Amino acid sequence: MLNVIGYSAAGPHDKLKPHRFTCEDPRAIDVQIEVMYCGVCHSDIHQVKNEWSNTVYPCMPGHEVVGRVAAIGSGVTRHKVGDIVGVGCMIDSCRACEACLAGEQNYCIGPNSWLATYNGPMVPAAKAPNGRNSYERDNTFGGYATAIVVKEDFVLKIPHNLAPEKAAPILCAGVTTYSPFKHWGVKPGDHVGIIGYGGLGNMAAKIAKALGATVTVFTTSADKRSLAEAAGAERAILENDEKTLASLAGTFDFILSTVPTKHDVNPFVALLKRDRTLVIVGALEVMEPTNNMPVAFKRRSIAGSLIGSIAETQEVLDFCAEHDVTPDIEIIPIDRINEAYERVEQGDVRFRYVIDMGSLRTASE
Numbered sequence: 001m002l003n004v005i006g007y008s009a010a011g012p013h014d015k016l017k018p019h020r021f022t023c024e025d026p027r028a029i030d031v032q033i034e035v036m037y038c039g040v041c042h043s044d045i046h047q048v049k050n051e052w053s054n055t056v057y058p059c060m061p062g063h064e065v066v067g068r069v070a071a072i073g074s075g076v077t078r079h080k081v082g083d084i085v086g087v088g089c090m091i092d093s094c095r096a097c098e099a100c101l102a103g104e105q106n107y108c109i110g111p112n113s114w115l116a117t118y119n120g121p122m123v124p125a126a127k128a129p130n131g132r133n134s135y136e137r138d139n140t141f142g143g144y145a146t147a148i149v150v151k152e153d154f155v156l157k158i159p160h161n162l163a164p165e166k167a168a169p170i171l172c173a174g175v176t177t178y179s180p181f182k183h184w185g186v187k188p189g190d191h192v193g194i195i196g197y198g199g200l201g202n203m204a205a206k207i208a209k210a211l212g213a214t215v216t217v218f219t220t221s222a223d224k225r226s227l228a229e230a231a232g233a234e235r236a237i238l239e240n241d242e243k244t245l246a247s248l249a250g251t252f253d254f255i256l257s258t259v260p261t262k263h264d265v266n267p268f269v270a271l272l273k274r275d276r277t278l279v280i281v282g283a284l285e286v287m288e289p290t291n292n293m294p295v296a297f298k299r300r301s302i303a304g305s306l307i308g309s310i311a312e313t314q315e316v317l318d319f320c321a322e323h324d325v326t327p328d329i330e331i332i333p334i335d336r337i338n339e340a341y342e343r344v345e346q347g348d349v350r351f352r353y354v355i356d357m358g359s360l361r362t363a364s365e
């Protein structure tokens, strides 16, 4: 058995606190990872606070995990001890459904859907057909911990020329934005709009630019405009700047909304060219109603997209290494995590927080 220490919340109104637990040693196909860094995703906060009504407590978040392979099972061939590796949002799926066979584990339609890196399967226990919420586990603990054990084919390789702390946010924020760019065929010369400029928006702007697109960022914060432009956006516009918005009507090939909560996409639909798509990746909830008039008159689409597959996650890591695309981050020790959550919720964050898990190891010694 492996002794692990992490940070978890006991309930929806509780702060994250140190939590010791034991984890099984790696089986034949498992990789044991000593966690070095873990990104802080807005989903972590939604989940800790039970805002999607499916949280299993104690809840130990973290799905932007980068670390060093500490041990491997006897059957592991893809990774070796000492490798720098990553774990994103998923650690298993049914492996048998149409989506899994197509390599799109993130759309698994197996009885329990995919197994999330933390908080167990994507189906609440009460709805799981076997009455248990698991392929193997009722709950899972994520990367806010000193170690994690994951099946080898859900472990990603971190390219050598990508700093481990900067690779962490690519595992969720990176692939969540890269996957729709690829699916909807964003290409050099396209005009891409990014709504919202937090962790997802920052990655989206940089990846779209590296794909050869011209990027316009829409934000509600005046001081984020210069940050977006410094990150490679051609321009950043205030969302309430109706005059500039009107001047851009019908000029976008693709628009991605990264806003993590309910919002109104109507002002942006008119900015799309005919037959183009606005994709929502930030919010997983009932949105403001949309007016179908501007949608129908230009045969536009409003769509959604959920993270990305394991293959796409490896692809975006390799893409970011090749094109020198890295998120803007601020590294924090684990004991600042509750303060970090407050700042993320206030929209007061200029960079993605990445937890230095060495701070947890040192504190627990």
Ligand code: ZN
Pocket: 041, 042, 043, 044, 063, 172, 173
């Ligand atoms: Zn995430």
Ligand code: ZN
Pocket: 093, 094, 095, 096, 097, 098, 099, 100, 101, 105, 107, 108, 109, 110
């Ligand atoms: Zn499946």
